[in-house]
Amino acid sequence: MNYKKTVGIEVHVELKTKEKLFSPSLNLYGDLANSNANIIDLGYPGVLPTVNKEAISLAVKAAQVLNCKIRKKMHFDRKNYFYPDNPKNFQITQARTPIGYDGYVEINDAGVIKRIEIEEMHIEEDTSKSIHSKERTLLDFNRSGVPLIEIVTKPCIHTSKEATLYLEALRELLLYANISDCKIEEGSMRCDANISISKTAELGTKIEVKNIGSITNVGLAIDYEATRQEELIEKGETLKEETRRYDAKLGKTILMRVKETGNDYRYFPEPDIPYLELTDEYINKLKKEIPTLANIRRQKYLEAGISQINVEKLIANKDLSDYLETLLDINLKTTANLLLGDIQAYLNKTSKKITDTCLTQEKIKDLVKKLDEGVISHKNFKDLVIDIMETDKTIDDLLKEKGIQNVVDNSFVLDLIDKVLTENEKVVSDYLNGNERSLKFLMGQVMKESKGSVNPKVANDLLLETLKKMKNKL
Amino acid sequence: MSKYLDLSIEEIHELLLSKKIKPIDLVEEAFVRINNNELNAFITLDYEGARKMALSLEEEEVQKDNLLFGLPIAIKDNIMVNGLRCTCASHILENFISIYDASVVTLIKEYKMIIIGKTNMDEFAMGSTSETSYFKAPINPWNPKKVPGGSSGGSAVCVASRITPFALGSDTGGSIRQPASFTGIVGMKPTYGRVSRFGLVAFASSLDQIGPMTRNVYENALLLNAISKKDEKDLTSFETNEDFTRLIGKNIKDMKIAIPNYFVSSVVSLDVLKVFNDTVEILKKEGCQINYVDINHIDKAVVLYQIIAMGEASSNLARFDGIRYGLSKTEKSLDDLYKKTRSEGFGREVKRRIMVGSYILSGENAKIYYNKALQIRDDLKKSFEKIYSEYDLILGPSSSRIAYDLNNNQDDPLRGFMDDILVMHANMGGFPSMSIPMGFIDNLPIGLQIMGPMYAEAKIYQLGSYLEKKLHLNLEIGGSNEL
Numbered sequence: 014m015n016y017k018k019t020v021g022i023e024v025h026v027e028l029k030t031k032e033k034l035f036s037p038s039l040n041l042y043g044d045l046a047n048s049n050a051n052i053i054d055l056g057y058p059g060v061l062p063t064v065n066k067e068a069i070s071l072a073v074k075a076a077q078v079l080n081c082k083i084r085k086k087m088h089f090d091r092k093n094y095f096y097p098d099n100p101k102n103f104q105i106t107q108a109r110t111p112i113g114y115d116g117y118v119e120i121n122d123a124g125v126i127k128r129i130e131i132e133e134m135h136i137e138e139d140t141s142k143s144i145h146s147k148e149r150t151l152l153d154f155n156r157s158g159v160p161l162i163e164i165v166t167k168p169c170i171h172t173s174k175e176a177t178l179y180l181e182a183l184r185e186l187l188l189y190a191n192i193s194d195c196k197i198e199e200g201s202m203r204c205d206a207n208i209s210i211s212k213t214a215e216l217g218t219k220i221e222v223k224n225i226g227s228i229t230n231v232g233l234a235i236d237y238e239a240t241r242q243e244e245l246i247e248k249g250e251t252l253k254e255e256t257r258r259y260d261a262k263l264g265k266t267i268l269m270r271v272k273e274t275g276n277d278y279r280y281f282p283e284p285d286i287p288y289l290e291l292t293d294e295y296i297n298k299l300k301k302e303i304p305t306l307a308n309i310r311r312q313k314y315l316e317a318g319i320s321q322i323n324v325e326k327l328i329a330n331k332d333l334s335d336y337l338e339t340l341l342d343i344n345l346k347t348t349a350n351l352l353l354g355d356i357q358a359y360l361n362k363t364s365k366k367i368t369d370t371c372l373t374q375e376k377i378k379d380l381v382k383k384l385d386e387g388v389i390s391h392k393n394f395k396d397l398v399i400d401i402m403e404t405d406k407t408i409d410d411l412l413k414e415k416g417i418q419n420v421v422d423n424s425f426v427l428d429l430i431d432k433v434l435t436e437n438e439k440v441v442s443d444y445l446n447g448n449e450r451s452l453k454f455l456m457g458q459v460m461k462e463s464k465g466s467v468n469p470k471v472a473n474d475l476l477l478e479t480l481k482k483m484k485n486k487l
Numbered sequence: 488m489s490k491y492l493d494l495s496i497e498e499i500h501e502l503l504l505s506k507k508i509k510p511i512d513l514v515e516e517a518f519v520r521i522n523n524n525e526l527n528a529f530i531t532l533d534y535e536g537a538r539k540m541a542l543s544l545e546e547e548e549v550q551k552d553n554l555l556f557g558l559p560i561a562i563k564d565n566i567m568v569n570g571l572r573c574t575c576a577s578h579i580l581e582n583f584i585s586i587y588d589a590s591v592v593t594l595i596k597e598y599k600m601i602i603i604g605k606t607n608m609d610e611f612a613m614g615s616t617s618e619t620s621y622f623k624a625p626i627n628p629w630n631p632k633k634v635p636g637g638s639s640g641g642s643a644v645c646v647a648s649r650i651t652p653f654a655l656g657s658d659t660g661g662s663i664r665q666p667a668s669f670t671g672i673v674g675m676k677p678t679y680g681r682v683s684r685f686g687l688v689a690f691a692s693s694l695d696q697i698g699p700m701t702r703n704v705y706e707n708a709l710l711l712n713a714i715s716k717k718d719e720k721d722l723t724s725f726e727t728n729e730d731f732t733r734l735i736g737k738n739i740k741d742m743k744i745a746i747p748n749y750f751v752s753s754v755v756s757l758d759v760l761k762v763f764n765d766t767v768e769i770l771k772k773e774g775c776q777i778n779y780v781d782i783n784h785i786d787k788a789v790v791l792y793q794i795i796a797m798g799e800a801s802s803n804l805a806r807f808d809g810i811r812y813g814l815s816k817t818e819k820s821l822d823d824l825y826k827k828t829r830s831e832g833f834g835r836e837v838k839r840r841i842m843v844g845s846y847i848l849s850g851e852n853a854k855i856y857y858n859k860a861l862q863i864r865d866d867l868k869k870s871f872e873k874i875y876s877e878y879d880l881i882l883g884p885s886s887s888r889i890a891y892d893l894n895n896n897q898d899d900p901l902r903g904f905m906d907d908i909l910v911m912h913a914n915m916g917g918f919p920s921m922s923i924p925m926g927f928i929d930n931l932p933i934g935l936q937i938m939g940p941m942y943a944e945a946k947i948y949q950l951g952s953y954l955e956k957k958l959h960l961n962l963e964i965g966g967s968n969e970l
Contacts (some may be wrong), residue, residue: 052587056806058580058688059567059589061721093802093848095825102805152810279848281798281857284693301591 016210018239020170026193027201028071034138034160050154056100070158072136076113078190089283098140108280111135120178128166129179173232180228189307197479208238218252225259234259312347317345336367346382370402379408387468433458502548510541512555517559522649527625528644529562531572532604540601544588555598561645564605567686576610576620577936578833579814589686590718591752598713606641610834612690615801618834636666643670654700663698664922668885668934671962673707674700680725680919683718689803691796704952708732734949740774743878749785750883762926763884783870788911792862799938801844868916873942885922885934919944923951
């Protein structure tokens with residue numbers, strides 16, 4: 014009989030607030046060390062916490078997208094432990110009244126929809142960042158007091174695939190609900206996995222792998238760890254509860270510390286923060302503010318005829334998807350092609366966000382219209398992309414300025430068609446004799462000759478017209 | 488030598504308004520008085536800062552309706568004053584200089600009061616004699632062999648010896664009222680949340696409250712007017728906008744007053760009881776309705792205090808670790824750094840309380856002790872509220888005995904708590920409570936405690952002021968003011 018893996022996952026996510034959880038310092042990643050730290054973040058004597066309402070509202074939204082029940086009356090607790098990155102030597106968290114509980118996240122495991130159950134999610138403050146060198150340890154308090162939510166699953170995950178699918182789904186939900194950046198590499202999303210194996214219904218010894226550097230690595234760490242545990246058990250060894258880390262280079266988990274018994278955080282209710290009460294009205298108002306989530310967008314894109322591959326590309330690039338969300342009454346398919354093609358290439362090259370460019374709604378609407386109507390070709394667009402993105406000039410002005418209107422005039426296309434028809438006499442006569450399929454080939458040749466610079470719809474119409482004329486002549 | 492500081496503040500204000508004196512005269516006089524005494528009332532004096540402030544006030548018009556303008560005040564050394572040392576009477580913060588003003592200090596400065604220094608206290612406000620101070624302990628100006636009480640002992644001494652008319656104290660389990668009682672001054676612990684705690688070094692956050700310590704009731708109400716304000720930086724503070732002097736002088740005839748049987752039981756010494764009963768007689772004669780009542784859980788306050796205050800303290804004092812500020816003993820390992828810094832930095836009583844507090848919150852103990860204590864605290868509050876639904880105020884002695892000898896109770900950790908047995912209920916419930924002098928025993932003053940329901944400070948001042956006038960005690964300390 015085989016061992017069964019059981020995994021529970023804890024994820025810490027930094028909330029995208031302007032200010033910190035308990036102080037008015039700015040919540041900004043990447044600033045000069047200790048430039049966003051005030052006396053509260055540094056745990057000075059005499060200071061008191063205030064509660065950032067934006068953080069609470071984001072946590073309520075998170076609870077909603079994770080399908081959690083929301084606690085209407087809650088308090089904060091102090092978790093007491095000594096460590097230099099913990100300036101008060103207690104962390105303000107929610108041990109007894111987590112804001113959300115009994116939720117779930119749906120995953121699609123090869124076509125099978127599964128629910129990963131969420132035990133609870135609570136709000137807490139981040140610690141400062143320790144920067145270790147051989148000589149000494151430096152502390153950056155910019156992170157101290159940044160709002161976090163910790164999301165804890167039930168031990169209901171049994172494969173590494175489920176784990177990675179869960180994390181991807183979770184990340185997508187929080188990202189699209191505008192709750193967090195979820196950047197693992199910047200530490201705004203941090204994953205810990207509790208892994209045990211057992212042959213029976215009773216769970217085995219739990220080993221925690223902390224702060225795994227990517228979603229893929231969570232899967233790898235789970236599989237490595239399960240195998241390691243199995244080998245040890247087969248050797249007759251008894252596992253001890255311990256905390257390990259995953260070394261991605263070695264592809265191994267490495268022991269950090271054995272868990273001491275009676276790890277005692279001396280929790281008690283934070284006396285400096287009164288109970289927080291959430292009204293139904295407030296909760297409902299926040300629900301309405303949640304932006305359209307990825308799954309709804311996916312469906313909409315597919316219905317608009319965007320290819321599966323492009324749909325996933327759009328979802329993976331939230332900026333582009335958000336941009337698309339702002340556009341109404343537009344051909345989504347053409348727009349998606351534009352965005353994912355030359356526009357994305359331009360953005361990548363210039364490291365710009367689409368909202369930082371001169372591509373206004375009017376402009377992109379005009380572009381899509383002109384492309385659909387064959388007024389301009391993709392090739393024209395390619396030539397114009399920098400001007401479109403970097404100047405305030407209208408598309409018409411640009412076309413005039415560059416003198417490219419004529420490129421798409423019909424005589425150019427007709428010349429191409431003539432050339433193709435002359436070179437493919439046999440196919441033409443097939444067509445004229447009733448072989449409809451030949452049209453597709455001829456059309457393909459026209460597009461090939463034009464190197465994609467003509468509008469397919471225009472070319473198709475002109476080709477049909479020419480062939481009709483030939484037929485009539487017969 | 489001038490004796491302006493013996494005048495009432497209205498009289499001083501008149502002198503300032505008519506330009507007969509300047510704020511600097513008051514500052515100079517305060518410092519002469521400090522230098523003429525060896526009371527150890529202060530840990531840090533700010534002569535230069537006070538002079539500078541006084542001189543700068545000469546550039547301004549004396550504010551006509553601000554009776555506090557230009558008056559000197561002393562601040563307990565657990566309240567932050569920007570640029571001044573804030574030691575909490577502890578070695579661990581011996582050289583800690585504050586980089587910000589407590590919200591209450593901001594208000595003091597807005598009222599143009601002149602801070603002359605930081606007063607002595609029990610280390611981190613833990614004690615009831617001020618003897619746990621790392622610095623030389625303050626002494627009672629009424630009798631140099633006696634303690635002034637604590638933990639706000641230095642502030643009490645400062646006001647009692649008329650160095651300043653005003654001082655700020657803090658009260659977690661009687662730390663304003665008990666020293667007020669021992670030194671013959673008026674000390675108010677306001678309703679929890681009335682005065683912002685931002686900038687008060689926390690001892691037990693759910694019990695701590697800053698309050699005024701003054702020579703008389705009226706001046707106390709005036710200072711409370713100045714320092715009570717809702718503060719966005721303290722979530723437990725509340726909207727407060729009232730004149731606490733407004734009921735002073737009003738008839739007290741119809742007041743209904745409850746005296747808990749516990750407050751006149753054998754926990755109180757007989758000589759204190761006698762003075763208390765004499766005071767109650769005055770009120771009876773005036774026509775107040777006075778009843779003796781039983782209050783559920785009233786005898787449990789000390790136990791609750793020990794559990795809740797020490798639990799919270801063990802967490803509040805964790806930040807003093809030698810890493811970011813304060814005393815730091817650099818060692819090879821992190822654990823050694825913590826151990827050495829904290830064992831050298833904290834005194835015996837503080838360490839004792841941190842140990843007890845940590846134990847109380849550990850593992851299952853949190854359920855057995857701490858959570859249970861919170862429940863009973865809630866019940867205790869409710870049983871007081873029940874009394875307040877029928878009575879205006881509750882009366883009792885402020886302390887069960889008069890000030891005791893210096894160096895007397897160092898080896899009995901429980902003794903100090905037992906002395907605060909009558910004053911902790913107000914902290915447990917968040918109720919306002921004031922001590923005013925009610926008489927003398929062996930030439931030492933003893934205080935009366937007037938406790939009221941939430942937000943009832945004005946009513947407490949009303950009764951306090953009536954009794955103060957009626958008792959007309961001579962609170963000038965013999966000889967100590969002869970300058």
